[in-house]
Amino acid sequence: MDPNASGNNDGARAKVLLVLAVLLLAVGGSVYAYWNLYAKFYINTDDAYVAGVIADIEPQIAGSVKSISADNTDAVLKGQTLVKLDDTDAIIALEKAKVELATSVNMVKSYLDRVETARANVAFRKAELEKSQMDYNRRKNLFQGKVVTEEILEHAAIDLRASQKSVEQAEHQLSETRVIAGSGDVANHTSVRMAKEKLRDAWMALKRTVIVAPLSGKIAKRSVEVGERVTPGKPLMAIIPLNLVWVDANFKENQLVDMRINQPVTITSDLYGHDVVFHGKVEGIGAGTGGVFSVIPPQNATGNWIKIVQRVPVKISLNGDEVAKSPLLIGLSVRVTVDAHDKSGQAISAAKPARELYKTDVYDLDEKGADELMQQIIRQNLPGQKAEK
Numbered sequence: 199m200d201p202n203a204s205g206n207n208d209g210a211r212a213k214v215l216l217v218l219a220v221l222l223l224a225v226g227g228s229v230y231a232y233w234n235l236y237a238k239f240y241i242n243t244d245d246a247y248v249a250g251v252i253a254d255i256e257p258q259i260a261g262s263v264k265s266i267s268a269d270n271t272d273a274v275l276k277g278q279t280l281v282k283l284d285d286t287d288a289i290i291a292l293e294k295a296k297v298e299l300a301t302s303v304n305m306v307k308s309y310l311d312r313v314e315t316a317r318a319n320v321a322f323r324k325a326e327l328e329k330s331q332m333d334y335n336r337r338k339n340l341f342q343g344k345v346v347t348e349e350i351l352e353h354a355a356i357d358l359r360a361s362q363k364s365v366e367q368a369e370h371q372l373s374e375t376r377v378i379a380g381s382g383d384v385a386n387h388t389s390v391r392m393a394k395e396k397l398r399d400a401w402m403a404l405k406r407t408v409i410v411a412p413l414s415g416k417i418a419k420r421s422v423e424v425g426e427r428v429t430p431g432k433p434l435m436a437i438i439p440l441n442l443v444w445v446d447a448n449f450k451e452n453q454l455v456d457m458r459i460n461q462p463v464t465i466t467s468d469l470y471g472h473d474v475v476f477h478g479k480v481e482g483i484g485a486g487t488g489g490v491f492s493v494i495p496p497q498n499a500t501g502n503w504i505k506i507v508q509r510v511p512v513k514i515s516l517n518g519d520e521v522a523k524s525p526l527l528i529g530l531s532v533r534v535t536v537d538a539h540d541k542s543g544q545a546i547s548a549a550k551p552a553r554e555l556y557k558t559d560v561y562d563l564d565e566k567g568a569d570e571l572m573q574q575i576i577r578q579n580l581p582g583q584k585a586e587k
Contacts, residue, residue: 242535259407307580322368421434449512461543481513
């Protein structure tokens with residue numbers, strides 16, 4: 199065997215090992231540098247899903263469904279009619295309430311007329327009292343001059359006392375009539391106000407036979423059918439506004455060390471692929487792990503305990519313009535990456551002042567029509583009277 203060949207093999211082997219060692223060091227250094235300079239600042243998870251507002255549509259009154267104007271997957275606008283209920287009973291109730299209001303107005307008007315009659319009666323009785331007082335004084339002077347007898351004076355005294363009693367009765371009657379008639383404002387009389395409230399309830403019941411969309415979105419979960427008897431609290435369908443969506447991302451507990459509120463986030467979805475990237479920010483970190491809020495929470499105080507890494511829900515808000523351009527459907531799975539470079543924010547959301555997160559005004563117009571109808575009825579039955587609400 200050639201000793202030079204053996205030496206050459208050892209040298210080649212040493213060179214190969216040296217090259218491998220250099221490569222391993224280079225790869226290790228690259229991985230270390232990549233992790234410390236880039237990767238450790240980005241926290242990602244695939245356990246994330248699109249969430250959003252699901253507005254259940256329920257009737258406010260009981261009734262039979264007469265027509266349905268929207269079905270699953272339909273896009274509807276705020277205020278658009280969705281379902282109509284049979285309004286026959288509601289129309290009858292409204293007409294009855296209108297008659298009751300007109301009757302109450304006329305009744306109060308009669309009370310006011312009685313007040314005027316009672317006031318005139320008081321004036322008449324006071325005039326009689328004044329006359330009786332003058333007669334008594336005159337007869338008293340004549341009696342003192344012995345012109346008339348004591349019997350005539352006594353008759354005058356009796357007439358005077360009767361006139362005084364008549365004035366007292368007339369004033370008492372006037373007082374009672376005033377109490378019944380109230381302050382004189384027909385529209386604010388108790389009986390009229392009660393009739394107005396009945397009319398308002400009847401008006402609202404009629405308006406509620408038409409069920410409208412409280413906000414714009416897509417119809418889902420339609421369960422109502424024509425002819426079905428529905429009651430308050432029974433869901434008929436749901437509206438999902440695709441502009442009011444966010445992402446619920448579930449991160450492992452050891453991923454939350456560097457996570458802060460308002461850190462930037464990128465999101466991708468299988469629906470659009472990696473070419474469409476959504477941007478958002480960390481809106482808030484959940485107050486507990488997902489297991490705590492499950493139907494059957496975990497019981498860890500057992501002898502067979504095994505540590506399982508828990509996941510904590512994190513709410514991610516989205517850029518509204520991007521969502522409008524590429525709508526995200528509720529329930530879609532997405533991949534979330536949080537940029538944790540900036541750790542200056544808070545890990546726990548600070549308390550926020552009271553505010554309205556979601557609001558609809560489609561029901562605000564209902565009472566205006568009722569007020570106008572009440573004013574019209576009062577004006578018709580009491581000309582010249584201002585119809586206050």
